[in-house]
Amino acid sequence: MSRTPIIAGNWKMFKTIAEAKEFAMVVTNELQGVTGADMVVCAPFTALAALRDALTGSNLLLGAQNVHFAEEGAYTGEISPRMLTELGVRYVIIGHSERRAYFNETDETVNKKVHASLKHSLIPIICVGEDLDQREAGQTFTIVEEQTRAAIAGVAANQAAELVIAYEPIWAIGTGKSSTAQDANEVIGHIRKTLAHILDQETANRIRIQYGGSVKPDNIGEFLAQTEIDGALVGGASLVPDSYVGLVRGAVTKEK
Numbered sequence: 001m002s003r004t005p006i007i008a009g010n011w012k013m014f015k016t017i018a019e020a021k022e023f024a025m026v027v028t029n030e031l032q033g034v035t036g037a038d039m040v041v042c043a044p045f046t047a048l049a050a051l052r053d054a055l056t057g058s059n060l061l062l063g064a065q066n067v068h069f070a071e072e073g074a075y076t077g078e079i080s081p082r083m084l085t086e087l088g089v090r091y092v093i094i095g096h097s098e099r100r101a102y103f104n105e106t107d108e109t110v111n112k113k114v115h116a117s118l119k120h121s122l123i124p125i126i127c128v129g130e131d132l133d134q135r136e137a138g139q140t141f142t143i144v145e146e147q148t149r150a151a152i153a154g155v156a157a158n159q160a161a162e163l164v165i166a167y168e169p170i171w172a173i174g175t176g177k178s179s180t181a182q183d184a185n186e187v188i189g190h191i192r193k194t195l196a197h198i199l200d201q202e203t204a205n206r207i208r209i210q211y212g213g214s215v216k217p218d219n220i221g222e223f224l225a226q227t228e229i230d231g232a233l234v235g236g237a238s239l240v241p242d243s244y245v246g247l248v249r250g251a252v253t254k255e256k
């Protein structure tokens, strides 16, 4: 089963509108005509409209970093799925460990957000991953399994096939310490096995699972050469145009 790799930049709380436009100008030019990977930029809400315009006609796709699960309502400061689709957003990161740690995101809200996103044709990038204590206690498989089960509870197989899952070990985020490619491959293999149990093998084989955590242009090739790893969710290295281009080039030239 071949799955198109997906390289997604998670800009987190970086870049003003002007900086986002500058990035788009350089990157769209450099990546013109490049195929073989889905290229996504998950920008802050404030930069989405300008980026949509700057990316029009390019092969880059727009993503957001969070969404609320309600259609609309009295939720001060929140953004609904329909507000995102109206802006041309195609992907949305859900359940990033920073949101779980700092903004009270739970397995339950992740699941609600997944349902709300799918209903509005937004493709969720669902983040799962263990922290250092859990890894050292040998709980990695259990944690990713529980988070995956909770995130997709009640999602039908035909809808689930569209999902993207990002395995991001928390201890590898922004630390310069990446998981080894073999290790990430094993955990991602376990996530796929979990998906096969919950859904079915064919659907599990279609779901793309990324690795995230200190991915750079010079190590992305190792990760993508692994049988189970279908892309990367990248923070720091996705912010600099040359580096983003390097990530995509590293992904499309990988050999499986």
Ligand SMILES: O=C(CO)COP(=O)(O)O
Residues within 6 Å of the ligand: 010, 096, 168, 172, 173, 174, 175, 176, 212, 213, 214, 215, 233, 234, 235, 236, 237
């Ligand atoms: O959190 C991440 C992507 O969502 C990873 O961040 P870094 O690539 O900066 O380690």
